[in-house]
Amino acid sequence: MTEPLLRIRNLSKHFPTPRGTVRAVEDVSFDIPRGSITGLVGESGSGKTTLGRTILRLTEPTSGQTIFDGQDLNSLEPAAMRLMRRRMQIIFQDPVSSLNPRLKVEQVIAEGLAAHGIGKRAERRKRVAALLEEVGLQADHMRRYPHEFSGGQRQRIGIARALALEPEFIVADESVSALDVSIQAQVLNLLLELRERRNLTMLFIAHDLSVVEYLCDRIAVMYLGRVMEFGPGAAVSTRPMHPYTQALNSAIPRPDPHAVRDREILTGDIPSPLDPPSGCVFRTRCPIARDICGQSRPDPQEVGVEHHSYCKRIEALNERRASEDA
Amino acid sequence: MTETILDVRDLRVAFGARRGEVTALRDVSFTLGRGRTLALVGESGSGKSVTSLSLMGLLPPNGRISGGQLLFTDRNGRTRDLSTLKQRDFRALRGPELSMIFQEPMSSLNPLFTIGDQIGEMLWLHVPMSDADRRKRVIEMLELVEIPAAASRVDQYPHELSGGMRQRVMIAMAIICEPRLLIADEPTTALDVTIQAQILDLMRRLQSDLGMSILFITHDMGVVAEMADDVAVMYAGAVVEEAPVDRIFDHTRHPYTQGLLASIPRPGRAHGERLVPIPGTVPPLTALPPGCAFAPRCPFSEPRCDKPVQLSRKAADHRAACILDTLPARPVPA
Numbered sequence: 051m052t053e054p055l056l057r058i059r060n061l062s063k064h065f066p067t068p069r070g071t072v073r074a075v076e077d078v079s080f081d082i083p084r085g086s087i088t089g090l091v092g093e094s095g096s097g098k099t100t101l102g103r104t105i106l107r108l109t110e111p112t113s114g115q116t117i118f119d120g121q122d123l124n125s126l127e128p129a130a131m132r133l134m135r136r137r138m139q140i141i142f143q144d145p146v147s148s149l150n151p152r153l154k155v156e157q158v159i160a161e162g163l164a165a166h167g168i169g170k171r172a173e174r175r176k177r178v179a180a181l182l183e184e185v186g187l188q189a190d191h192m193r194r195y196p197h198e199f200s201g202g203q204r205q206r207i208g209i210a211r212a213l214a215l216e217p218e219f220i221v222a223d224e225s226v227s228a229l230d231v232s233i234q235a236q237v238l239n240l241l242l243e244l245r246e247r248r249n250l251t252m253l254f255i256a257h258d259l260s261v262v263e264y265l266c267d268r269i270a271v272m273y274l275g276r277v278m279e280f281g282p283g284a285a286v287s288t289r290p291m292h293p294y295t296q297a298l299n300s301a302i303p304r305p306d307p308h309a310v311r312d313r314e315i316l317t318g319d320i321p322s323p324l325d326p327p328s329g330c331v332f333r334t335r336c337p338i339a340r341d342i343c344g345q346s347r348p349d350p351q352e353v354g355v356e357h358h359s360y361c362k363r364i365e366a367l368n369e370r371r372a373s374e375d376a
Numbered sequence: 377m378t379e380t381i382l383d384v385r386d387l388r389v390a391f392g393a394r395r396g397e398v399t400a401l402r403d404v405s406f407t408l409g410r411g412r413t414l415a416l417v418g419e420s421g422s423g424k425s426v427t428s429l430s431l432m433g434l435l436p437p438n439g440r441i442s443g444g445q446l447l448f449t450d451r452n453g454r455t456r457d458l459s460t461l462k463q464r465d466f467r468a469l470r471g472p473e474l475s476m477i478f479q480e481p482m483s484s485l486n487p488l489f490t491i492g493d494q495i496g497e498m499l500w501l502h503v504p505m506s507d508a509d510r511r512k513r514v515i516e517m518l519e520l521v522e523i524p525a526a527a528s529r530v531d532q533y534p535h536e537l538s539g540g541m542r543q544r545v546m547i548a549m550a551i552i553c554e555p556r557l558l559i560a561d562e563p564t565t566a567l568d569v570t571i572q573a574q575i576l577d578l579m580r581r582l583q584s585d586l587g588m589s590i591l592f593i594t595h596d597m598g599v600v601a602e603m604a605d606d607v608a609v610m611y612a613g614a615v616v617e618e619a620p621v622d623r624i625f626d627h628t629r630h631p632y633t634q635g636l637l638a639s640i641p642r643p644g645r646a647h648g649e650r651l652v653p654i655p656g657t658v659p660p661l662t663a664l665p666p667g668c669a670f671a672p673r674c675p676f677s678e679p680r681c682d683k684p685v686q687l688s689r690k691a692a693d694h695r696a697a698c699i700l701d702t703l704p705a706r707p708v709p710a
Contacts, residue, residue: 235639238641302643304643
């Protein structure tokens with residue numbers, strides 16, 4: 051087994067506020083193997099975007115380590131970190147606000163190359179042309195401004211920009227959420243092609259479990275800053291081993307009018323991150339919670355091959371499923 | 377046969393722009409039966425929201441209905457054409473007959489008034505009653521939409537509520553006068569999926585309790601499958617297919633609907649099986665092709681598609697705007 055490209059260890063990010071500390075990301079650990087697409091799924095306020103930014107050290111972590119290709123990013127000096135940044139890039143959610151409207155597409159895409167002093171102007175232009183074609187646009191689009199493009203095309207420009215420095219690792223933060231489904235499918239397939247062609251490693255952040263299932267080899271499910279479940283994509287989405295993942299899965303409206311709907315609807319809202327429940331943070335909405343769940347934070351339970359669930363009630367979960375299957 | 381309460385025929389809407397007019401709706405036709413839910417489905421720019429604003433008499437000042445009819449039958453059995461209705465007459469209809477829920481509950485609620493005042497305003501406008509009775513009725517409504525501790529929530533302001541709770545308030549406001557027709561414009565799009573499940577469940581229950589008809593506007597085929605009895609699919613300002621929900625999914629007759637269904641990631645699909653996206657993008661309304669608007673993106677287009685195509689009957693309760701009588705399987709790119 052080869053060394054994973056990223057090893058995230060006990061990573062936490064806390065934000066002090068006048069009303070107390072928000073634990074946006076709390077004690078997160080998992081590995082991202084080379085060439086894999088790992089999905090990070092959760093609802094608003096789950097901390098998935100903060101985790102993505104903390105991994106890239108776009109915000110400084112409160113504690114913990116992000117080991118990228120053997121080096122802890124959080125211990126790197128600024129100059130070393132700057133060199134490291136070439137190897138990791140991010141694609142944002144909103145293709146409108148993440149592209150500078152005053153720059154032509156050529157400048158947008160070549161900005162990273164220029165910042166790192168890579169190539170002469172003419173060489174950079176050639177590289178931009180090749181990148182545009184790689185993401186399904188045309189080379190002469192480089193002379194236009196971002197507003198001249200549709201949402202899907204702008205997202206392709208954002209992808210070309212992320213690829214310009216030939217990174218090994220890309221964080222895609224809700225990169226298809228703002229797109230119409232027919233365009234979303236185009237961009238998802240583009241990401242899959244790029245992964246194959248360039249052997250990219252990706253962290254794909256999304257709130258939509260069916261999109262994550264389509265794209266990702268491995269899935270981490272987050273709730274209130276904590277990982278609830280982590281495992282192989284197919285297992286997490288078709289046979290979830292955490293009551294929160296089960297609820298999330300059953301809440302998705304299926305595009306099938308004949309589907310049997312015996313959904314379990316979670317009651318209530320996500321608790322305030324200023325005052326999360328003790329022990330398991332999901333217990334206040336969990337259908338199978340018991341007193342034990344409030345006592346301490348659950349340790350990861352091995353529930354399958356490279357599949358972990360942070361739940362103290364795995365047996366109850368299995369019993370419930372057995373009675374449903376019967 | 378259920379009684380039809382809304383019959384939209386060849387609706388056209390134009391917007392004044394700097395250079396002449398832009399036609400936003402070219403050809404919108406559908407019918408909605410009493411007590412049924414019709415999903416109006418389409419992607420951005422297809423004209424779903426313009427259709428609903430036309431029905432409510434809420435088109436912006438530069439928009440006008442330039443053709444067609446919006447025939448609405450009220451609770452007294454009187455049928456009126458909403459496209460020619462005066463604003464004054466609309467005001468009497470909005471609330472007791474027609475009502476609407478919007479996508480973004482935060483921007484649709486007034487931050488300066490309590491939710492109780494905002495829900496009660498509808499009653500104040502339409503039903504004469506004492507302040508105490510009105511307050512009582514508002515609290516009953518909050519209980520009906522399952523807001524916990526309704527008696528104390530009634531005095532709270534919108535910012536004190538979560539997104540899901542705000543959408544419940546919007547629903548309470550929309551149904552307090554027990555409308556015949558509820559228009560829900562992407563009511564769950566801004567919500568998390570577990571909260572969406574709560575709201576969809578609530579809407580289904582309220583519909584069966586109150587016997588409303590619902591025009592449900594959405595881009596999500598999963599929500600369509602879950603909520604709709606009937607479906608009208610829109611593309612570039614026109615309805616391209618209309619049928620009962622199971623026919624839309626099982627016996628698709630329009631290539632656009634077929635493409636939309638092939639673009640959705642479905643749970644449990646074989647790993648490695650690729651989605652089949654629709655190539656290209658929606659043409660701008662100012663540069664629509666002369667014939668079928670979908671032809672440039674359609675895998676089955678042929679020279680005949682250069683001529684305008686109308687919705688035509690493909691089966692007893694199934695209409696589609698396509699020259700093909702049977703739709704071949706969608707080709708999978710190599």
